[in-house]
Amino acid sequence: MPKNPAKALRDCKTLMLDMDGTLLDLAYDNYMWLEHIPAEFARQNEVSEATARERLKAKFRSMEGKLSWYCLDHWSEELDLDIAALHRDENNRIGFLPGARRFLETVVGHDLRLLLVTNSHQETLTIKTEVTGVTDFFHGIYTSHDLGHAKEDQSFWHALQEAEGFDTETTLFVDDNVAVLESAKEFGVGMLLHITRPDTRWPAREDERFTAIEGVVDLLG
Numbered sequence: 001m002p003k004n005p006a007k008a009l010r011d012c013k014t015l016m017l018d019m020d021g022t023l024l025d026l027a028y029d030n031y032m033w034l035e036h037i038p039a040e041f042a043r044q045n046e047v048s049e050a051t052a053r054e055r056l057k058a059k060f061r062s063m064e065g066k067l068s069w070y071c072l073d074h075w076s077e078e079l080d081l082d083i084a085a086l087h088r089d090e091n092n093r094i095g096f097l098p099g100a101r102r103f104l105e106t107v108v109g110h111d112l113r114l115l116l117v118t119n120s121h122q123e124t125l126t127i128k129t130e131v132t133g134v135t136d137f138f139h140g141i142y143t144s145h146d147l148g149h150a151k152e153d154q155s156f157w158h159a160l161q162e163a164e165g166f167d168t169e170t171t172l173f174v175d176d177n178v179a180v181l182e183s184a185k186e187f188g189v190g191m192l193l194h195i196t197r198p199d200t201r202w203p204a205r206e207d208e209r210f211t212a213i214e215g216v217v218d219l220l221g
């Protein structure tokens with residue numbers, strides 16, 4: 001585990017970055033899933049927002065970390081709502097985390113392979129790209145839906161290795177999700193960093209298992 005995040009950036013040959021909560025502010029996703037979608041569900045089903053939130057929370061919990069949890073089509077069907085349209089309606093809330101764009105503009109000039117590695121569904125990836133242009137910076141983009149497994153699953157990393165042929169020793173992977181970092185660690189990814197402030201509306205939260213940075217901009221030292 002790298003003790004010095006800035007050194008990890010200098011040492012790596014492949015830099016893999018998560019999107020939501022690592023580059024883009026998770027405030028948008030949290031607003032969508034914890035407030036806006038429950039409110040729409042409440043309206044459609046004529047129940048209180050508190051009831052809707054409870055029902056959705058139970059549904060979300062049962063799917064957490066699975067590929068379907070990240071699938072907009074799954075939730076559109078399950079909740080009988082047009083989840084992609086709801087996301088588009090609120091796209092003014094999409095944005096980079098503080099310093100994340102500057103970080104990408106800097107590392108794109110480094111001699112390394114820059115990969116976006118995300119559990120995001122293609123539809124949300126498209127909506128977020130329209131607003132931020134986040135995908136422009138990358139040499140390769142890998143989504144769990146394309147590879148057929150969520151990042152929490154070892155099969156994801158095997159499929160990524162097959163597609164990309166990366167050297168685990170010289171790969172730095174940055175993510176805000178500890179379950180995903182654990183999965184990358186189990187596969188043998190050499191350098192891992194944990195983003196502790198994925199949502200600007202909330203304070204930072206560290207996890208003792210991984211070296212912490214508040215945001216990717218901290219890597220620039």
Ligand SMILES: [Mg+2]
Pocket residue numbers: 018019020021022175176177
């Ligand atoms: Mg994330």
